[in-house]
Amino acid sequence: MEIKVLETPGHTPEHLSYVVVDHSRGEEPAAVFTGDTLFVGDVGRPDLFPGIARDLASKLFHSLHEKLAKLPDFCEVYPAHGAGSLCGRAMSAKGQHDGLREMYNYAFLTKDLNKFIDLLTTDMPEAPDHFSRCSDINRKGPAPVR
Numbered sequence: 001m002e003i004k005v006l007e008t009p010g011h012t013p014e015h016l017s018y019v020v021v022d023h024s025r026g027e028e029p030a031a032v033f034t035g036d037t038l039f040v041g042d043v044g045r046p047d048l049f050p051g052i053a054r055d056l057a058s059k060l061f062h063s064l065h066e067k068l069a070k071l072p073d074f075c076e077v078y079p080a081h082g083a084g085s086l087c088g089r090a091m092s093a094k095g096q097h098d099g100l101r102e103m104y105n106y107a108f109l110t111k112d113l114n115k116f117i118d119l120l121t122t123d124m125p126e127a128p129d130h131f132s133r134c135s136d137i138n139r140k141g142p143a144p145v146r
Contacts, residue, residue: 010060011036011044031076039079043107047124057117
């Protein structure tokens with residue numbers, strides 16, 4: 001098996017997805033671990049970073065349409081979250097999907113960049129209250145250990 005790292009910014013500036021090629025099955029990608037970029041039924045919200053939401057939405061559009069959409073139709077999708085997470089607004093309870101093309105996803109199916117940006121930067125649910133605290137903690141990093 002081979003794991004390829006794919007830069008997929010949008011939910012965060014530095015987001016990554018991991019494409020898996022199972023050489024025992026063939027040379028095309030068999031699965032993609034999309035983290036918070038692409039969910040079943042939704043995509044990662046770009047509005048959690050004040051001031052750069054529209055820029056992140058644009059990057060997310062390109063990550064979806066210029067990178068993930070180029071994977072084979074049968075490529076299995078394994079996102080980081082499912083229903084109940086506040087990282088999107090329409091996530092399915094299904095934890096993975098058997099193929100990119102069979103997945104209904106309003107954002108993934110939106111082909112117009114400006115419409116996509118508007119969809120993902122207006123009328124979003126409130127950001128999780130812990131998000132800003134987590135960002136501050138992550139910025140500081142862990143306490144040094146001897």
